[in-house]
Every structure is written in structure tokens, then in C-alpha cells.
Amino acid sequence: MKNLYRPIESVIEDIKDETPNIKTYRFRPKEPVTFEAGQFVELTVPGVGEAPFTPSSNPNVTETMEITIMEVGSVTDALAKMKVGDTVGIRGPYGKGYDLKDFEGREILIMGGGVGLAPLRSLILALFDDIDKYKKISIRYGARTPADIVYKDLLPKWEQMKNTEVLQTIDEPHPDWKGTVGVVTVLLDDLPLVTTVDVESLPFDPKTAIACVCGPPIMLKFVNMGLLDKGWNPENIFHSMERNMSCGLGKCGHCMMGEYYICKDGPVMTAAQVAKFEDPF
Amino acid sequence: MRGVGPNAHIKREGWPEMKEVFIGRENLLRLIGRWAKDHRVYVPVTFDIMNHEETPDYQLVGDEIPEKLCLEGAALAHTPKSFLFYPREVVAKYPSSDSEAEVEAPPTILVGPRACDVRGIEKFDKVYWSTEHFTEEYDDPFVIEKRKNTYIVSLDCTAAKDSCFCTEVGGEPFPKGGFDVNLSPIEVGFILTVGSERGEKLMAGSDDLVSEVQPNHKEDRDRQRNSVIEAVKRQNAEYAVDVAYEKHELGEDQDAWAHVTQNCVACGACNRACPTCTCFILVDQRAKGGYERTRNWDTCLSIGYARTGGGGNSRPNLPSRLENRLRCKYEYSRDRYGLVTCTGCGRCIDVCMGLIDMREALKHVVTEKAKA
Incomplete structure (x- = not known):
């Protein structure tokens, strides 16, 4: 065997x-x-x-x-x-990959925090290979300081891609930084609470848009809250769960979260799947 | 192998259809002797350590059957998992381009698992060798090869330990399936039940040792079984809760969990003694010619168990870890595998140095949850 x-x-x-x-x-x-x-x-x-x-x-x-x-x-x-x-x-x-077929024709929000942009890069590159299939790709990335930004050379190139935008922030003001300042959730400020506006005018359609989120647990928690508050469908919010995945085979038990083995049922879990846990992140 | 399912060789459906014969004690010893010619046979024996009688445990049969053979009483100190899933085992040597697993799995017969142990093996089948939850590429050769080469000769319990509670979790002190051969001790010998095709193979050529079961043998067995059922039920009356065992929701109330965790020192003895704790940790080290990877039993009660590289920990305190352990048995395994994996063997109670009685713990958290 x-x-x-x-x-x-x-x-x-x-x-x-x-x-x-x-x-x-x-x-x-x-x-x-x-x-x-x-x-x-x-x-x-x-x-x-x-x-x-x-x-x-x-x-x-x-x-x-x-x-x-x-x-x-x-x-x-x-x-x-x-x-x-x-x-x-x-x-x-x-583990399970993203179902990219299901992403077709939709707006895709990709939110990374710190080194959390690294796993999302394989998704971004896969999306770029078939860029015409997606309505919009919005990459939103937060790092602690300008020195902590990964893919410094790639981010400007990504911005040039068709139907793609790149928004960045750093946690604290820095002399070398002219852009947005604040933790990564400030990059959701352009998404108003849906009850107040006409859906047509929104940067994303909260009913159909996809969000792929990866970063420290505290970031996942607040991005999750933010997106749900703004009316996003929990089935469409994909979090990269951080757990100790030791065997990767759904056997050793280290990554267990309730009846889920994150290594087998994840590592990407939807907000709907984790909703029943008091503090899943 | 695939396509037939892991348990195809085991008839789990029913007691009455299985073939039953009578075997006397002397003939049973002869039968064990025959098995020992071409199998490693482990039998239960009693140990006296410094004049203290320990719980009976397995001993390998050598040229002779051990004198202190003990086919009575309740579950042994060790569970069968020690034979199917070694406490420490080399699972890979690297660098290596050989994709096949090197597994040592000599033909082995275990005489002595009780009903609670036999039920426990089902969890191993689900996790390591299951067509329902995993595809073939997830088959674990180290457990499967041993499982295929290990014959289960189970025993009816003839007494209950203080900690036994199988009747409270849907079990009985005698197995109804999942064994190759079962032995029911009666006054004049044993009723031997053949539970699988593998069991038939074990019995092939030994017709000279057995005879027909007499009605009084069966009466004796039923009396024996009922008396143990009554004993287990009686001693667990005080732990009864209103909720059926397969419907438990133990809740996340940290005060309730903190209460039952007071005396826990996270030693992990309960994990090791448990017939259904399947978790492990992989450890790499230098070895001759390169490196080796060992698989070691792990304990979900240790602080590092869920810790990730960056220092994050989804179960940073002990109450949350004991909560995970008990909910894994009653809720998570049920929801994932359709199997409540506490079999009521009572070993976690026997080995707990903090004297935590899991029945009390369970009652406390279930009661608190009901109040909430």
C-alpha cells in the first residue's frame, strides 16, 4: 500500500x-x-x-x-x-480547493493581512489566467508597516490587470507611506450597509459577490463581522482557517474544530460553516 | 480490498444467526495452543505486583499457556488499539523514492477484548480505513495491515469493575458482533460463537475440541449476562441524566467545564487508556542513512496540541481542552462518523490521577447545559 x-x-x-x-x-x-x-x-x-x-x-x-x-x-x-x-x-x-467554476461571472473580493496574502496569491494567479470569466477582482491588502508588505514588486503589476483593483493600507502612519492608514478592515469602508443604499450603486453585489479572506485570526473575525453586517451571503465568504494541521489526512486530530477536520473539510471554510461556533477564529 | 468495505469480513448484524458450540476449559487451552503454532497469540493474565493484584492484561503465549490465564472479570488494562495502532511507530524513512509503506503485521490473535473494546475498534476503521468518509488515497497502511492480520477473540464480561458503564452508552457487557470468535464463560466451560468467516478459519480443523451447545448452557449464559447487565446498571443509577446518550449536547459553558476540570493535570492518561482515542503526532528525527518520521500517540489535553506556528491556540486553557475531549466522544464523532465513541469501558476513570469520574463530569455539564 x-x-x-x-x-x-x-x-x-x-x-x-x-x-x-x-x-x-x-x-x-x-x-x-x-x-x-x-x-x-x-x-x-x-x-x-x-x-x-x-x-x-x-x-x-x-x-x-x-x-x-x-x-x-x-x-x-x-x-x-x-x-x-x-x-x-x-x-x-x-484539503479542498476553491470552486473557481462557482466564482465565474461574479465580483471577487480578496482580503489579505500580512503574510496572509501569500496563500491568496495562488488564487489570484489562477483567476488571472481566466480573467475574462470574472466580473471584477478587488485585492485589498493590509500590512503592519511598509517594510512588512509582501510582493512589493508584484502588487503594481496586479493593478494593471483587466477588471482588477488593488487597495492597500498599513496599520500606523509612516513617513514612507502616502496611502491609506488603519487596520485592514478600513478597506471595507467603501461598502456601505446595504439597507441604506441602492444595490446598483454598490462596489459589490452583497448577494452574489465572493470574498476570500486570509490573515491573522483577529483579522478574520473582524472582516467576517464587517461583511456580514454589510449583507454579504455567509455561503460566499471563504476564510482560510488557521489550525495546527499536522497530518493533513483527517486523522491526527490536531486541527479539529467541532466535527470538522480543517485539513480535510477546509482549510478554506465558509462563514456559514463556522457560524455555529462561538469564536471560530 | 477496496469495494468490499473495511468490515465486510465481520458480521455485525446479529447474535442468534451465528454458529455456537460448546468448548470445555481444557479443550480451549488446546485450541489456543494450536493457534499459537502459527500466530502471535495474546491472552489475558493476572499480575501480582508487590502483592498487589493489578488489572489483568495481555501476555504473549510462548511454549505454554500462561498459568495465570484469566478469562473472567471485565475489560483488561490495555485496549486492542495498542495492537492495531502502536504507541510509537516509524511511518516513513527519508529521503526515499519508494512510495510503498513498509509495514510489519504478523498474524496475531487477541484473546480478551470485551464488548467495549470491540466497539472501540469501529472508530479505527472509520478514521483509518473507511470508504464512507475517505477515499482510497487516505487509507492508512500501518493500521489497516495490522487490522487485517489481527483476529479478535472476545470475551463476555463476568463481572463489572466499579468504573464500568457500557449499558449507559448503548452497550452491553458482551459483544453482539465485530468479533471473529467470542467466548462466553459458563459454569462448565465456554460457549464459543463464530462471528465471521475469519473466525471460521480459526476454528477449521478443531471440531474434535467442541461439542453441541446444550439448552442449560444457554440458560447459564443468559443468567450470567443478565446479572452483569444488572450490576452495571445498578452502579450507574446515580449518574443518570434525562438525555439519551446519543443525543448529548454538552455545551460550551466554560464555568461548567472549569468545574469538572479542577483536578485535571493534563497528563493524558485518559487518552492513552481510551479504546477510541485515535489521535497522534508525527515526529521527525535523524536516523541511520537519513531521517525517520515516527507516529506517536498524542493527547488533546496538552497545551501544545492545537497550537499553531505563530503561537495561536484555539484551545488555550484546560477546560476548553477537556471540553473538546468529551464532546469529541459524544458529539463530534457522532456528527462526523455516526458513532458515539465513548464505549463505557471506564478506563479513563480507572487511570485518572485527579480522580475525575467522567460520568460525574458528564452529568455536571449536561445538567448545566439543560439549565441554560
Whole structure:
């Protein structure tokens, strides 16, 4: 029988600094590892252990995989010390991807906070590949300081894409920053409470628009509240849940949330699915 | 294997249709001896440690059947999970280009699981080998191979431990299915029930050891069974609640959970003793020729269990973790697998160093929830 715990050897082909503690790695697995936007993989640093990551690269590119990773724990700290040419392990993909077919013809709001933009990048790139199928792509991104912004070189290019807008904010005023200031939810201020205005004039149709949200738990909580207040359909709000996904197989139990295993039923869960939990984030 | 379902070899439907024979004690020992020729056979024995009689537990049969063989009483110290899902096991060696799993699963016969243990195995089938909830790529070779090579020879309980409560969670102190062979101790020997095709294979060639079951044997067994049912029910009357066990909603009231968690030290003994705790943690380390990954039993009561890389923790305090453990047994497994996974074996009560009685805990949170 197939061994589902074996990591597939993957060589680090490139490392790019995004911020002082975030890097984007490009891996070349020795056996093909394909994924859909929204799915994740388990990355092994040999002898140290595994951690779950959603790839940041285009799912339509299959020979290599990019992952943007922040140094936050034992696996990511050890990874940060590795060099181009070193070998890691990858197993997966796991979980459910976004149903992009269902996104067609709709407005799509993509909200990222900090390194939370990294998993959304694979979604953004997949959407860009078929950009004519979507009504609008609105990327809204918040970082703590200008130095903490990831994909500094890519954001201006994304803005040039058809039917696409990019809005950014930083948490506190900074001499190098001329744009919006405030936590990421300020980027929802142009979405009025639906009861007060005519739906036609809204930047999004709250009944049909899709929201894909990834960031720290506190951000998910407030974006969720914000969007629900503004009349969005909880079935259309997709949160990337942060849980300790250790095996990725729906077995080890670490990522359990009620009867859900986030690694198998998620990692993307709708606001409707998590509504029954007192504090799901 | 796929397409037939994990439990296709087990008849779970009914007691009366199964083949029953009588076997005397001496002949049973002979039968075990025959099995031991080409299987690892584990039998229940009593242990005296420093003049203290411990709960009977499994012992491997060597050239002779152990003298302190004990086929009476209630559940053994260990659950069958120790044989299907090792406390620590190498699950991968890397780097490796071999995608096949290396699994050691010698033919094994377990004599001694009780009804609560047999029910517990069902959870392992659901999690590690299930066509309903997982597709084939999620099959776990390490559990499945052992499961396929492990024969269950269960026993009726002839007595109840103080902590037994199987009758309160839909069980009975004797198995109705899920075994290959079951032994019901009666005054003059045993009624042996063949519960599966695998069980028939175990009995092949041993017609010389068995005889027809007599009506008085069955009367004896029924009397025996009823007396244990009564004993378990009697000792659990004080923990009764108004809600049926399969309908429990234990709630999120942190005051109620804090109350029942007062004496918990998060040691995880209840997880380890539980026949349905299936959770694990993967640990990587250096090994000869590279690295190895081991799978280890884990405990959801430890603070690091749900902790993520950035330090976030969805269950940061002990009451929320004990809540998760008990709701996992009564609510989450029911909602996910259609199976309440507390089998009432009472081991979590036996091993708790904080002397927490899960029946009391359950009663408290259910009662508080009803008030809310």
C-alpha cells in the first residue's frame, strides 16, 4: 500500500526576500505535486519536522511550486537557514480547493493581512489566467508597516490587470507611506450597509459577490463581522482557517474544530460553516 | 480490498444467526495452543505486583499457556488499539523514492477484548480505513495491515469493575458482533460463537475440541449476562441524566467545564487508556542513512496540541481542552462518523490521577447545559 506519510524530495531552486522575516521559496519536487488554489501541502525540513503551507504560485504551473513563508516557529526558522540547492520534503496536496467554476461571472473580493496574502496569491494567479470569466477582482491588502508588505514588486503589476483593483493600507502612519492608514478592515469602508443604499450603486453585489479572506485570526473575525453586517451571503465568504494541521489526512486530530477536520473539510471554510461556533477564529 | 468495505469480513448484524458450540476449559487451552503454532497469540493474565493484584492484561503465549490465564472479570488494562495502532511507530524513512509503506503485521490473535473494546475498534476503521468518509488515497497502511492480520477473540464480561458503564452508552457487557470468535464463560466451560468467516478459519480443523451447545448452557449464559447487565446498571443509577446518550449536547459553558476540570493535570492518561482515542503526532528525527518520521500517540489535553506556528491556540486553557475531549466522544464523532465513541469501558476513570469520574463530569455539564 502507498505510504501517505512519505515526503517527496524537493530541491530549493530560488529564495527571494520579501520582508525581513518573510521569504518566497521556489521548490522543484522530484515527483509531480499538483494542487488547486486553496489546497495546502505539508513541507518537511529534514530532521526538524513538518508544517502546513498553501502554495503561493500559480496552480497551473506544475513543475515547480513557490511558497511564501514567515519565520514563526521551529520548522520555518530552520527553513530560513537553508540555501538554494538544499533539499526539503513535500507531501500533498490536502484539503479542498476553491470552486473557481462557482466564482465565474461574479465580483471577487480578496482580503489579505500580512503574510496572509501569500496563500491568496495562488488564487489570484489562477483567476488571472481566466480573467475574462470574472466580473471584477478587488485585492485589498493590509500590512503592519511598509517594510512588512509582501510582493512589493508584484502588487503594481496586479493593478494593471483587466477588471482588477488593488487597495492597500498599513496599520500606523509612516513617513514612507502616502496611502491609506488603519487596520485592514478600513478597506471595507467603501461598502456601505446595504439597507441604506441602492444595490446598483454598490462596489459589490452583497448577494452574489465572493470574498476570500486570509490573515491573522483577529483579522478574520473582524472582516467576517464587517461583511456580514454589510449583507454579504455567509455561503460566499471563504476564510482560510488557521489550525495546527499536522497530518493533513483527517486523522491526527490536531486541527479539529467541532466535527470538522480543517485539513480535510477546509482549510478554506465558509462563514456559514463556522457560524455555529462561538469564536471560530 | 477496496469495494468490499473495511468490515465486510465481520458480521455485525446479529447474535442468534451465528454458529455456537460448546468448548470445555481444557479443550480451549488446546485450541489456543494450536493457534499459537502459527500466530502471535495474546491472552489475558493476572499480575501480582508487590502483592498487589493489578488489572489483568495481555501476555504473549510462548511454549505454554500462561498459568495465570484469566478469562473472567471485565475489560483488561490495555485496549486492542495498542495492537492495531502502536504507541510509537516509524511511518516513513527519508529521503526515499519508494512510495510503498513498509509495514510489519504478523498474524496475531487477541484473546480478551470485551464488548467495549470491540466497539472501540469501529472508530479505527472509520478514521483509518473507511470508504464512507475517505477515499482510497487516505487509507492508512500501518493500521489497516495490522487490522487485517489481527483476529479478535472476545470475551463476555463476568463481572463489572466499579468504573464500568457500557449499558449507559448503548452497550452491553458482551459483544453482539465485530468479533471473529467470542467466548462466553459458563459454569462448565465456554460457549464459543463464530462471528465471521475469519473466525471460521480459526476454528477449521478443531471440531474434535467442541461439542453441541446444550439448552442449560444457554440458560447459564443468559443468567450470567443478565446479572452483569444488572450490576452495571445498578452502579450507574446515580449518574443518570434525562438525555439519551446519543443525543448529548454538552455545551460550551466554560464555568461548567472549569468545574469538572479542577483536578485535571493534563497528563493524558485518559487518552492513552481510551479504546477510541485515535489521535497522534508525527515526529521527525535523524536516523541511520537519513531521517525517520515516527507516529506517536498524542493527547488533546496538552497545551501544545492545537497550537499553531505563530503561537495561536484555539484551545488555550484546560477546560476548553477537556471540553473538546468529551464532546469529541459524544458529539463530534457522532456528527462526523455516526458513532458515539465513548464505549463505557471506564478506563479513563480507572487511570485518572485527579480522580475525575467522567460520568460525574458528564452529568455536571449536561445538567448545566439543560439549565441554560
